[in-house]
Amino acid sequence: MTTMTIPNELRDLFEEPALAHVSYLNGKGQIVTWPMWADFDGEHLLISSPVGSRKGRSFRERPQLAISIASGKNPWHWLSVSGRVIDIGPDDNLAFIDRMSRKYTGADYERRSPREIFTVEIDRVSPSSDSLRRSSRSGGGHRGSHAFENEQISLAPCHFVIGA
Numbered sequence: 001m002t003t004m005t006i007p008n009e010l011r012d013l014f015e016e017p018a019l020a021h022v023s024y025l026n027g028k029g030q031i032v033t034w035p036m037w038a039d040f041d042g043e044h045l046l047i048s049s050p051v052g053s054r055k056g057r058s059f060r061e062r063p064q065l066a067i068s069i070a071s072g073k074n075p076w077h078w079l080s081v082s083g084r085v086i087d088i089g090p091d092d093n094l095a096f097i098d099r100m101s102r103k104y105t106g107a108d109y110e111r112r113s114p115r116e117i118f119t120v121e122i123d124r125v126s127p128s129s130d131s132l133r134r135s136s137r138s139g140g141g142h143r144g145s146h147a148f149e150n151e152q153i154s155l156a157p158c159h160f161v162i163g164a
Contacts, residue, residue, distance in 0.1 A: 027058065038067060078128045081120075
């Protein structure tokens with residue numbers, strides 16, 4: 001399987017405190033989704049959970065998952081990926097979760113129990129096409145579903161033709 005990466009135009013999602021939603025299959029085969037803090041190291045997505053958590057057990061048994069993240073500044077600037085957990089390591093001295101907590105809350109993580117970091121290899125990337133178009137265009141009015149700086153969001157009506 002080919003490894004994918006996050007397009008440069010969407011890496012800013014990991015600079016802002018945009019909450020990720022991580023979906024995976026539990027032991028009963030049900031899809032479970034959790035809001036989580038996520039990071040990107042230039043190649044992999046990184047998420048964390050307490051040692052012994054149900055999420056951790058599920059990732060070990062079924063490493064496939066999906067992660068989506070949308071900007072808090074512009075909900076039409078988003079990213080969805082599918083991947084699999086390829087490594088599980090300790091969060092030494094809680095350095096990862098403290099860095100994430102400072103980004104999202106401004107303070108170190110309060111619960112000081114052992115944690116582990118899950119490294120996710122990206123197999124599929126579905127970027128918001130508007131975000132990619134925005135980076136290749138120079139301003140101007142757009143009847144789409146995203147906003148440029150100092151521009152209001154305007155949603156154009158959609159029409160579907162089936163069996164044309």
